[in-house]
Amino acid sequence: MDIRPPCCKDATLLAERRLQNFKLPFWDQVGLRVHLLYCRYCRRFVKQSRIIAAAAAKMQQHESFTLDPAVKAGWEAAISRKLDQ
Amino acid sequence: MSGTALNMNVEKANPTLSPKDWVKRYADDFFRFAMTRVNDKIIAQDLVQDTFLSALQAAKQFKGESSERNWLMAILKHKIIDHYRNQGKVGNLLSLEDEGNFFDEKGHWRKDAQPQRWPDDWQTPGEQGEFLKILQACIHKLNGLGQAVINLKYIEEKNTKEICKELSITASNYWVLMHRAKLHLRSCLDKNWLK
Incomplete structure (x- = not known):
């Protein structure tokens, strides 16, 4: 298992998931916390x-x-034309 | 009483559409619906127009299993998804290159993309108006799917599952799009709001 903290790219993605109330897997949670400590x-x-x-x-x-x-009128006209065909 | 029952039977057997009333009944709602998803007036108008015209052509397939409105709405949703797909072919929406603008090959912030400090006063009345205006402009600069995830999440307040279903994307697509949208918005605000 890779226990190094995530890089900035991965950390911001994890953070986005957490912001939207997704529970992160335990090690991701730890990794994110550690990363945020120093970055x-x-x-x-x-x-x-x-x-x-x-x-x-x-x-x-x-x-x-x-x-x-005018756009709506145009659509109404187009629909009528099609119906009359 | 028996009259009502009879009418219902007739309706079931011969589901009817009233195309002449479509524009009056649905155009505004459909346009608003399309606008929150594509954020472009011309494209949204085209999508609604296409919906009505395709629906006319497909009128025979209307079996009355859903209401006229829901049936039309389903067509509109398909048109919107097709629109994203076509755009995707051109702009390669889900390629990974995009993050390369922000992070180097090790995944660290590129120097010119490092988030700048924002002032704490963004919520004071004058500043907030300015902030929202610029944010709106930045949202407009996102690509179609990026705008869609932001609008559906924050303006329509839909949850992740609903958004994935509506845009026919997977959950991991969703996170990539959302992450990327936030990276772009944040950097756009750095450039245009912080001066």
Whole structure:
């Protein structure tokens, strides 16, 4: 068994799973903890990933996804044409 | 009473569609549904339009086993998945190269990709508006599946299982996509929000 702590790439992936409430296998959990002890970049990644998640959830659909009435009229016309064929 | 029963029987035997009402009934909802998944107005419109036109062509196959709405929705979902697949062929979505932008061959952060410290004040009212605006723009820059996993997870609040099912991806695909999306978003915020 490889007991070296994971590299940054693997650690950030593990951290992402943990952020989304997935229980990690025991040794992965230990590895991630050890890695985060000495790697400030991954600590930042974890913190910022959490911020992104919270912000994205807050964002909701603040863009209004509305259809142009002209587009809808065009579709209605296309459907009628097909039906008349 | 007997009238209702009769109607139900007729409906079962002759399931009917009313294509003339589709746009009025479903267009807005379907468009919104497609937008959260592809994040592109033109593509979303094309998908909805294609859905209606393919449905007309396939109208004979409608057996009335599901409601008209669910039947159309199933067609739309297929169109969206096809769209991701086609995009995948072009952009090679699940290749491993992408992480190479962030990590070296040993899996350590590349120097220019190391996460920068963020100020603690991102949640103060003025700063938050700016942050959300940039985050939105960064989400738009993700590829189709990347946007889809982020939108489905955080905006539609679906769980991993539902997202995998909807996008026809495996759980490990999901984690790769989510990890990659977060790497991109974080780095995009470093570049555009921290100045």
